[in-house]
Structure formats: structure tokens, C-alpha cells
Amino acid sequence: MTTHLEELPEGAPAAKVAAAADGPAGPLWQALAREMRVARELLEQLAGVLVTDERFVLDYIDQLQAFDLIAQHVDESAALLDRVAGGQSPDEAVGQVRLTVMQDRLRAALD
Numbered sequence: 001m002t003t004h005l006e007e008l009p010e011g012a013p014a015a016k017v018a019a020a021a022d023g024p025a026g027p028l029w030q031a032l033a034r035e036m037r038v039a040r041e042l043l044e045q046l047a048g049v050l051v052t053d054e055r056f057v058l059d060y061i062d063q064l065q066a067f068d069l070i071a072q073h074v075d076e077s078a079a080l081l082d083r084v085a086g087g088q089s090p091d092e093a094v095g096q097v098r099l100t101v102m103q104d105r106l107r108a109a110l111d
Contacts, residue, residue: 029085036078040071047071076102 047067051057057064076097083093090110097103 026085026087029081033078033081033085036074036081040074040078043067043071043074072099073102080106 044067047064050060050064050067076099080093080097083096084090094103094106094110097106
């Protein structure tokens with residue numbers, strides 16, 4: 001079932017997202033999700049190079065953990081885009097986000 005944006009009640013962001021996924025935006029969102037995964041791989045490659053320098057790791061261990069958090073955010077964002085592009089409702093898709101802080105921000109955006 002395709003919903004047209006003009007039929008949606010004012011201020012219904014979740015419905016607008018669902019309608020866009022039914023239309024021509026779905027393939028774009030899937031392509032964007034793939035690009036995000038490429039970015040994650042590049043980030044992980046960079047982190048892999050940095051951790052080969054033992055002194056660097058000892059000096060910046062706390063900051064290096066940010067690489068993992070960034071990779072998790074990118075991965076969750078890509079998975080969310082795939083779910084919505086595949087027709088899952090935005091509320092359901094956000095409910096599957098595994099990072100609680102991210103899920104909370106996304107839920108707030110849908111309200």
C-alpha cells in the first residue's frame with residue numbers, strides 16, 4: 001500500500017518516512033546504507049593501522065575506543081535505513097536499534 005504525502009496529517013513524521021520508503025526513495029536509502037557500510041570499513045581499516053603503533057595505543061587508548069562507537073553508530077544507522085527501505089515501519093525499525101542512546105534520539109525525532 002502506497003501512501004501519498006499529501007494525505008498524511010500535519011506533523012506525522014513517521015508516516016512520511018513510511019510513505020517515502022514505499023516510493024522511489026527506498027532504493028536510494030538502501031544505496032545509502034551500503035555507502036555507510038563502506039565508510040565503516042574504511043574507519044575500521046584506519047583504526048587497524050593506528051593500533052599497530054604500540055606507543056600511540058598506550059597514549060590514546062581512551063580516544064581509540066571512539067572508533068568502535070562510531071562504527072557501531074554507522075552500522076546501526078545503515079541497518080535502520082535498510083529496514084525502513086524494505087518496508088518496515090519507522091517505529092518498528094527504530095525499536096530494533098541496539099544502541100539505547102541512539103534509539104532514544106531517534107524515537108524523539110519520530111514524536
